[in-house]
Amino acid sequence: MEKEEPRIGVFVCKCGNNIAGLLDVEALEEYSRTLPDVVFTQWNLYICSDAGLEEIKKGIKEQNLNRVVVASCTPRTHEPLFRSVCAEAGLNGYLFEMVNIRDQCSWVHAGYKEDAMVKARDLIRMGVAKAALLEPQEIITSNVAVRALVVGGGIAGLTAAISLADRGFPVILLEKEKELGGMLRSLYRLAPMDMDASEVIDKKIKEVQDNPNIDIYTGATIDKVKGFIGKFDVTFSANGTSKDVRLGVVIIATGAGNLVPEGMYQYDGHKVITQWELEEKLKAGKIDGNNVVMIQCVGARSAERKYCSRICCAIAIKNAILIKELNSEAKVCILYRDIMAYGVQNEDQLRKAKELGIRFVKYDPERPPVVNEDKVTVFHHLMGKEIDLPQDMVVLSTPLVASEEAEKVASLFRVSLDENKFFLEAHVKLRPIDCATDGIFICGSAHYPKDVRESILQALGAASRASIPLSQGEVKIEPIVTSLVNKDACRGCGLCVALCPYNALEIRDTDEGRKVNVITVACKGCGVCAATCYRHALSINSFTDDQMEAQIHSFLAA
Amino acid sequence: MQYTTDIRVIRIMCTGRMDPVVMADAFVHGLDGLLVLGCLFGECHYVSGNFNARHKINMTQEMLAYAGMNPNRLSFRNLSSAESGVFVKHITDFSTEIRELGPLGGAADRVPLPKLKENLEIARTALAGPKLRWVVGKKPVFMDSGNKYQEIFTEHEINRTLSGIIIDEMATHSILAALQKKRRAVKDLAKELEIPGPDTLKYVLALKRRGFVELDGVDGTSPVYKYKTEEGMC
Numbered sequence: 001m002e003k004e005e006p007r008i009g010v011f012v013c014k015c016g017n018n019i020a021g022l023l024d025v026e027a028l029e030e031y032s033r034t035l036p037d038v039v040f041t042q043w044n045l046y047i048c049s050d051a052g053l054e055e056i057k058k059g060i061k062e063q064n065l066n067r068v069v070v071a072s073c074t075p076r077t078h079e080p081l082f083r084s085v086c087a088e089a090g091l092n093g094y095l096f097e098m099v100n101i102r103d104q105c106s107w108v109h110a111g112y113k114e115d116a117m118v119k120a121r122d123l124i125r126m127g128v129a130k131a132a133l134l135e136p137q138e139i140i141t142s143n144v145a146v147r148a149l150v151v152g153g154g155i156a157g158l159t160a161a162i163s164l165a166d167r168g169f170p171v172i173l174l175e176k177e178k179e180l181g182g183m184l185r186s187l188y189r190l191a192p193m194d195m196d197a198s199e200v201i202d203k204k205i206k207e208v209q210d211n212p213n214i215d216i217y218t219g220a221t222i223d224k225v226k227g228f229i230g231k232f233d234v235t236f237s238a239n240g241t242s243k244d245v246r247l248g249v250v251i252i253a254t255g256a257g258n259l260v261p262e263g264m265y266q267y268d269g270h271k272v273i274t275q276w277e278l279e280e281k282l283k284a285g286k287i288d289g290n291n292v293v294m295i296q297c298v299g300a301r302s303a304e305r306k307y308c309s310r311i312c313c314a315i316a317i318k319n320a321i322l323i324k325e326l327n328s329e330a331k332v333c334i335l336y337r338d339i340m341a342y343g344v345q346n347e348d349q350l351r352k353a354k355e356l357g358i359r360f361v362k363y364d365p366e367r368p369p370v371v372n373e374d375k376v377t378v379f380h381h382l383m384g385k386e387i388d389l390p391q392d393m394v395v396l397s398t399p400l401v402a403s404e405e406a407e408k409v410a411s412l413f414r415v416s417l418d419e420n421k422f423f424l425e426a427h428v429k430l431r432p433i434d435c436a437t438d439g440i441f442i443c444g445s446a447h448y449p450k451d452v453r454e455s456i457l458q459a460l461g462a463a464s465r466a467s468i469p470l471s472q473g474e475v476k477i478e479p480i481v482t483s484l485v486n487k488d489a490c491r492g493c494g495l496c497v498a499l500c501p502y503n504a505l506e507i508r509d510t511d512e513g514r515k516v517n518v519i520t521v522a523c524k525g526c527g528v529c530a531a532t533c534y535r536h537a538l539s540i541n542s543f544t545d546d547q548m549e550a551q552i553h554s555f556l557a558a
Numbered sequence: 559m560q561y562t563t564d565i566r567v568i569r570i571m572c573t574g575r576m577d578p579v580v581m582a583d584a585f586v587h588g589l590d591g592l593l594v595l596g597c598l599f600g601e602c603h604y605v606s607g608n609f610n611a612r613h614k615i616n617m618t619q620e621m622l623a624y625a626g627m628n629p630n631r632l633s634f635r636n637l638s639s640a641e642s643g644v645f646v647k648h649i650t651d652f653s654t655e656i657r658e659l660g661p662l663g664g665a666a667d668r669v670p671l672p673k674l675k676e677n678l679e680i681a682r683t684a685l686a687g688p689k690l691r692w693v694v695g696k697k698p699v700f701m702d703s704g705n706k707y708q709e710i711f712t713e714h715e716i717n718r719t720l721s722g723i724i725i726d727e728m729a730t731h732s733i734l735a736a737l738q739k740k741r742r743a744v745k746d747l748a749k750e751l752e753i754p755g756p757d758t759l760k761y762v763l764a765l766k767r768r769g770f771v772e773l774d775g776v777d778g779t780s781p782v783y784k785y786k787t788e789e790g791m792c
Contacts, residue, residue, distance in 0.1 A: 075569075100567070104567050107559075108559055108560055108561050109560065109561075109563050110560060112563055115563035116563055118563070119563050119566065122566055123566060123567075126566065126568070416605060427603075436605050480571065495692065495695045495696065496695075498696075498699045499606075499610060499695065499698065499699070501604060501605035501606050501607070502605075524571075524604060525571045525572075526571055526572035526574045526575065526604035526605075526607045527570070527571055527572055527574055527575030527607075528572070528574035528575070528604070528606075528607055528610045530575065530577065531574060531575055531576055531577040531578075531610070531611075531614060532610070532614075532691065532694075532695040533691070533695075534687075534688040534691035534692050534695065535688070536686070540571065540575060543570055543571055543575060545577055545579065545580050548568060548570070548580050549580055549583050549584075551568050552568070552580075552583070552584045552587060552589060553587055555566050555589075556587050556588050556589060
């Protein structure tokens with residue numbers, strides 16, 4: 001690329017009174033004129049107004065500017081606008097640099113005009129120094145293979161598969177078990193809607209089986225995953241045969257497992273059982289004895305498993321009501337720490353349970369209930385004494401725990417798990433269904449314990465998110481990514497590859513030996529690789545070491 | 559929200575971008591304080607960038623302290639982007655701390671200017687070199703999945719290794735810088751650089767073996783070495 005002398009234009013904004021209220025913008029403009037490589041300066045009342053934007057375009061055309069610096073507000077809101085204006089005038093948008101003299105100066109230094117002016121001059125000087133070193137960048141586009149992979153054939157996976165298939169996208173659905181359906185196959189009725197679990201799941205399974213867009217593979221295991229959004233190459237085996245497929249997006253719906261409370265509260269699977277085992281008994285319509293005691297938070301919210309499994313309270317309430325409906329003589333007591341009956345329907349169920357005479361007794365985890373042969377002893381904190389509850393059956397509410405496969409799936413797709421081995425979202429509020437790696441989405445209890453409604457909702461959300469790249473057919477990526485700026489220096493050691501959280505680097509054999517290859521589509525531009533490379537072969541576009549050093553040097557050059 | 563006018567902000571995508579060389583370079587050019595602000599641990603927008611940053615910043619701090627600078631001039635603090643109050647607190651605290659330390663190379667630093675600047679230049683060279691970068695880069699891998707024999711190392715073990723390399727690298731690059739200026743005997747180097755004689759000999763012989771220095775005659779009974787070439791680095 002031919003190097004041309006930088007011709008920098010500096011535009012200083014008054015932002016009405018926002019900047020000009022404290023800073024002498026005209027003096028700043030005058031100061032900018034003295035900076036190296038600056039050939040044109042201008043102040044404006046509002047640069048972001050049509051008239052202001054026109055002035056930038058005019059400056060680029062008439063003054064032949066090849067770098068533009070705008071000293072104004074924040075790049076969070078205005079960088080895309082100014083970039084596109086530069087591009088309209090024929091200047092690459094990445095030859096634009098923004099200096100924030102509003103949020104970082106005039107707004108936060110009221111009453112300190114002199115010091116703020118010094119700072120504003122410094123910031124503009126630093127921006128100009130960086131601008132001189134900027135290089136043009138091109139937006140990266142990459143094609144997307146129009147096919148989705150759904151891992152897991154439980155309620156979440158089935159829902160996501162149907163939703164994608166109904167939009168016309170081919171889906172491959174993998175299930176590790178011999179049958180589809182997941183957890184719902186062993187449940188009886190669903191809280192809080194009181195629906196038949198098998199009815200719900202059988203209907204979904206049939207829909208999936210009848211859908212021509214869905215290829216189902218049961219008894220499947222994933223062997224290898226390569227690639228990135230738009231081009232995931234997955235090798236899996238099912239029924240003894242191996243298959244390679246290319247997919248645009250992946251939805252992880254591997255569900256969760258049940259905690260077997262071995263060694264807790266005399267658990268034996270007969271007289272002391274889990275809610276899970278109770279479901280089987282309820283399905284068979286046979287409950288022995290009249291006295292049932294349920295204990296909540298068994299193996300949850302403990303030192304070992306700190307989290308609340310969220311759904312066990314609703315399950316206990318539902319099952320207690322079912323027992324009462326089966327046998328109105330039954331005495332059911334729920335020993336709890338806190339009742340997690342969130343939402344209107346769960347609240348209604350809780351009220352119904354209380355109306356039916358189901359007894360709720362709060363226990364202190366410091367003094368947990370003790371299960372004996374025919375009674376459960378618990379310290380009643382209101383009465384301030386221990387009480388005995390006769391029991392014919394004790395039911396333990398255990399949490400959902402991460403699937404045994406979670407770690408394997410996570411490492412195959414290189415996505416993160418949280419401390420409890422549930423899949424971790426990219427951002428809890430802003431990107432709650434995406435994995436940090438582009439093109440991979442999560443739904444259902446693989447994410448954290450969820451009831452059926454929540455799993456279905458999240459599955460629809462995941463399918464919706466996943467269908468964006470599928471329907472666009474390509475992904476567009478900001479070119480603020482890693483680039484191999486010094487190919488000769490790279491020795492293909494792989495130090496950077498191991499640290500990349502996005503799987504965006506790979507070592508390739510080339511004619512010049514082993515070299516790193518940047519998968520720009522997958523790169524997010526964090527720069528860990530560039531800061532690590534011992535050969536200084538890598539850099540980040542628009543955030544190079546030279547540019548950062550130039551900013552610091554020019555600050556110190558005052 | 560109002561805060562001190564002392565700070566100048568440089569935007570980076572992630573603290574993981576902070577190269578030890580850039581940090582050292584800032585002090586070589588006379589910066590009094592460098593504060594790296596990033597996400598809270600476990601909430602990194604770039605998954606693990608701030609953990610990588612912490613390893614590099616800790617190492618750089620140790621290196622710059624060894625070069626004679628007060629390590630508190632470089633700091634890494636964390637906050638979420640929604641915590642304006644915490645942001646103000648961090649920069650107010652840091653500004654106060656730096657004002658107390660005074661200008662670079664003053665009473666707060668172990669080595670005064672202009673010697674400090676020379677030392678910092680040597681530190682910058684060492685931080686650009688392969689040894690420290692390789693070990694600090696491998697640190698998270700060795701702590702997590704281990705080396706190629708699946709041996710997992712504790713942070714303490716790796717830090718001890720890094721400390722040893724910092725001492726070796728500072729000595730090696732100080733010797734190279736001194737020999738670049740003029741030829742010297744080992745005992746003169748040892749005296750001038752305040753490195754024990756036997757260690758100096760060890761470093762000089764290692765440099766000779768790697769082709770960085772060569773024998774340049776004998777003064778009395780002492781062999782004299784001179785700087786050879788920049789070729790053959792690492």
